[in-house]
Amino acid sequence: MTAGPDKDVPASSGPGGAVAREPEGDLAIRTLAMPADTNPFGDIFGGWLLSQMDIAGGIIAGQRADGRVATVAVEAMKFHKPVFVGDVLCCYGHVLRTGRTSIAVEVEAWVLRRGAGASRTLVTEGVFTYVSMGDDRQPKPVAPE
Numbered sequence: 001m002t003a004g005p006d007k008d009v010p011a012s013s014g015p016g017g018a019v020a021r022e023p024e025g026d027l028a029i030r031t032l033a034m035p036a037d038t039n040p041f042g043d044i045f046g047g048w049l050l051s052q053m054d055i056a057g058g059i060i061a062g063q064r065a066d067g068r069v070a071t072v073a074v075e076a077m078k079f080h081k082p083v084f085v086g087d088v089l090c091c092y093g094h095v096l097r098t099g100r101t102s103i104a105v106e107v108e109a110w111v112l113r114r115g116a117g118a119s120r121t122l123v124t125e126g127v128f129t130y131v132s133m134g135d136d137r138q139p140k141p142v143a144p145e
């Protein structure tokens with residue numbers, strides 16, 4: 001994955017790219033970026049990161065649906081910073097909106113880097129939309145909260 005231009009980073013970014021805010025939502029996934037997850041240039045492959053975010057969003061949507069969900073759309077993806085081997089990737093998410101059968105989850109990926117202590121860096125964010133599915137693989141209405 002390649003870092004986007006600095007103008008893509010939120011204005012609240014501080015020195016070293018650390019965003020001066022806290023992650024939003026619940027921690028759904030915490031995992032280690034491994035050498036097997038790299039692109040040909042040695043940084044972490046964006047597809048691996050998207051996959052982790054999709055899993056994290058799917059966990060949150062599945063809890064809201066109380067059942068099976070399928071990813072139907074990914075929007076508003078922003079790649080702020082690269083992920084490196086050895087980073088601890090933490091994916092947070094919260095339900096942004098619920099439709100009749102759909103659940104949109106805003107997912108943020110943050111990393112803890114070696115040598116950076118407890119300071120977290122926002123690397124990626126996006127909105128993942130899921131559809132609640134019945135056993136027949138057809139869209140199933142989401143129950144009111």
Ligand SMILES: CC(C)(COP(=O)(O)OP(=O)(O)OC[C@H]1O[C@@H](n2cnc3c(N)ncnc32)[C@H](O)[C@@H]1OP(=O)(O)O)[C@@H](O)C(=O)NCCC(=O)NCCS
Pocket residue numbers: 070071072073098099100101102103129131137138139
């Ligand atoms: C999920 C699926 C069954 C939905 O079927 P469908 O015929 O599109 O069903 P609908 O038109 O009733 O749409 C269902 C909901 O998804 C929403 N939706 C559909 N396409 C969407 C899109 N591109 N962006 C956002 N929402 C979308 C609809 O608005 C609807 O939401 P609502 O009920 O809250 O109003 C079908 O698209 C599918 O099987 N897709 C593949 C899913 C999959 O395999 N995902 C993993 C990919 S690796």
